[in-house]
Amino acid sequence: MATEHTEPGAADEGAPVVRKPTWRYLGPGIVVAATGVGAGDLVSTLLAGSKFGYTLLWAAVLGCLIKIALAEAVGRWHLATGRTLLDGWRSLGPWTTVYFAIYVVTWGFIYGAAAMTSSALPLQALFPGGPDLKYWAIATGLAGLGFVWFNRYAVVEKVMMVLVGLMFVVVVFVAIRVSPHLGDSFAGLLPVLPDGSLLYTLGLVGGVGGTITMAAYGYWINAKGWTDTSWMRMMRFDNRVAYVTTGIFVVAMLIIGAELLHASNVSLTEGGRGLLDLGNILENRFGGFTAKLFLIGFFAASFSSLVGVWHGVSLLFADFVGRIQAVRARTDSAAGSVDAIARGEQERSLPFRGYVLWLTFPPMTLLWLDEPFGLVIAYGVLGAFFMPFLAATLLWLLNTSRTPREWRSGPLSNTVLSVSAVIFLVLCVEQVRELPW
Template identity: 75%
Template sequence: MAETRATTGTGEPDSRPRKSSWKYIGPGIVVAATGVGAGDLVATLIAGSKFGYTLLWAAVIGCLVKISLAEAAGRWHLATGRTLFDGWRSLGAWTTVYFAVYVVIWGFIYGATAMSSSALPIVALFPDGPGLKFWAIVTGLIGLAFVWFNRYAVFEKVMTVLVGIMFVVVVYVAARTVPDVGASFAGLAPVLPDGSLLYTLGLIGGVGGTITMAAYGYWVNAKGWSNSSWMKVMRLDNRVAYVTTGIFVVAMLVVGAELLHASQIALTSGDRGLIDLGEVLEDRFGGATATLFLIGFFATSFSSLIGVWHGVSLMFADFVERFRAPAGGEKEHAGPETVDRQQRSVPFRAYLLWLTFPPMALLWLDEPFGLVIAYGVLGAFFMPFLALTLLWLLNSSRTPREWRNGWVSNGMLALAGLLFVVLCVQQVRELPW
């Protein structure tokens, strides 16, 4: 690779690729695969089944919002040479309290959700085998062992394979339904049918939007991108990731519109809705297509599981490290060596264990309805925090002037913050008080 030698605004050596290249793609695929879970695909399916192609425009806007958020997180890491927690801590102690409470409660609830979601397609594929609890525990332990013993390079390769499976399966299923091209183009016009507001907000804000968006900067550093010379590469990587996510969303809307909307077939909410879809596909296209879909369902769920096991554990390790460091002291430049060290640290492995073992107790709840609600509310509370703090950090002197927000970034982050606040309020209003 051709390089030029200079220094960056962070004082680090500048190993600048002369142009962005597809061969560097990686962290964006990881964050997109982690953010798109089975529940997101069900929500998209239901939107398609209720409104056909009408809300396709909302899915497109949602991808643009996620591109802006992930780009902002990556830009902070590369432009400043600091991690996101360095930035959050500079905003005041309230950010430390907010994240500490959030990450502990969220991890406990998400662990059970991820393990159950990964187990569902296995149970559907092998109905005469062990039950859901057994497979949920097995998937959790496999995720724990995989992340514990592997570094980022192996993790990225496995995530890329899982994304490939997801992509092929979802696009294949959409193609089998024979999409209406004219109606899909008509769906790009912003229209709000009666009763569609919440589905529209969910499409814009939900798919691919989780705490793992904040982990993008850490995966960027793990890849070896540690200064602003990698900014163009990061931006290409991020756009490819969310274009891929957009294809997932459009494909699932097509399936919902063509397979479910015309036939007025209703799906179960939550991850089990994909089991319903598997049965519909078997009736319509045969067992082979249904089996292929369940394999894609597993790839979607398990990629989210190991993505969270790796990314959020890395965030927690950095959180503990920055919390222990004296405020205003000399800070280590964020780079692959930092990430590699943190992956071997006690906090990283402690959070891995927290995600895996305590949540197993929740698997014995027959109807964990309250947990599902709590998970949704907790997810809604993090995204406004991320959007608004990035807006604050990237417009301040904490960021080198060259890499501060322009009007497009400010507009997209403000839109994201407002959108997620509305979604958060709606989630709280729907609580069974």
């Protein structure tokens, strides 16, 4: 395998063989991009299109570029240092361990219920005579649990790529079906900020595809078998293809919002139910086939996020627990952790499976009960702080002696990471301000 992708003369004796970028090995980038784009992100993009037409198209493109830079930084850390991101965070001080522990437990509890509900909504719409929504939600959660429990990354990646292909084809088809005005769409590439658009703009730039799952990218490339700098070019190619695909997907959703909702002044419900509103609009305008096709794409987008989180964040949690155990045992597990992920050992570990169970069963209680007020506040605060935390710590890790000099961030990477940190910080402040204190 290595010789097939080797550049002649690229490696001296003792240096890792350089793999050429190839379409055959695409995967981790698609997985992280698909996981980060859920129903809520789709609705926020639709709302931006419905309120401002094509005016904020440039923000969606900028957001795609920022996600490329963030994911590249995560992947570069894993490949250049042979250490996981959690190991890097731990080197910054014990405060990162405390923050992550609180965050990953609280976030997982709330997200589990949200992901199951989001995946259940299109199923209930496709089968209106079927079970109640909460039972569909339980079924999707159990399906995600069983799939991740009994399969390894290679199978997860293949299924995720099928789901991504399905939702991509469906959404692009619907965008073409609504007959976009190409002149208006190209005009939207000029940076303009209409009155009242600042938060929508920041949301498009920083929100779509940006969650804790971006931190999981490094774990997925290790699970793919990419464990050293010989895979650097392949990782960058994989990352760019994935987020360009996501960019096209987001632009297609913006087009749908601009064409179907902006001109007609139609409003959508917040959250995943807004996509059901859009399904009804599509049925009235284009017939039942297009509406059902969109609901299938809606399910693919939601369930791919569920599967991605069940797998990727569980890998993060398994690494987190492993490092705590290593500290208590006064041993250094850093050298073996990346190889353990590549061998699939983390996916069979008790912490991995324990977190998958945590994502599945405790959140089911929220399907019957209103979310506790204090938990909602904690979830909102911690979630708002994660993306600026990620951008800022990547800047720190990739510009110090923790990273080999040749792989430290250059001016372009530092500029984009700094801009993204500022954008995410502003979003963080606004989200905290809007919480129901």
